[in-house]
Amino acid sequence: DAGVIQSPRHEVTEMGQEVTLRCKPISGHNSLFWYRQTMMRGLELLIYFNNNVPIDDSGMPEDRFSAKMPNASFSTLKIQPSEPRDSAVYFCASSPTGIYNEQFFGPGTRLTVL
């Protein structure tokens, strides 16, 4: 298995632009997690899907952030409009079932908003 796949690996954009991050979980995994990591705040869980359904999105910072999981093999995290404070590394992870299982992390997307 290729592991969790994220794209793009790096994204540089200007303030106000729309940004879409993509994630393909490990085949057969039922849970998918989006995280954000910054120097100031460390690692934060943004949203967690189980069987394609959002279970907890309380970590999503504000309405500019949205996440979808249209099927078991694909998820997107969208920021619109982007702001410089959104600059961070965004990780996607998947697990067989929920937070009670080991999670497998993707390589992350480094986002820079100018």
Add this chain to the structure above:
Amino acid sequence: KNEVEQSPQNLTAQEGEFITINCSYSVGISALHWLQQHPGGGIVSLFMLSSGKKKHGRLIATINIQEKHSSLHITASHPRDSAVYICAVGNQAGTALIFGKGTTLSVSS
């Protein structure tokens, strides 16, 4: 006060030393995770615990539910163990993860 506290924040060691990293939490939990993040940025899950003790190679993780405390031990440390170690707890409902700030370990030869 953070709900998940790790200590120490930074740790330096000589190759071969026994390492202990601590994690204390103040909320009821369903599970506790230990993660490792290497300087390149990749994150690897080391352990998921809900009770007792787990061992994988030179790594041992323990948890004491009553004391709300977990430890990660590394025996015979090696420079390749240099990384940030992150503790995360799952809430009792199983719907969220709360992270510690991480412990930066540097092992020199």
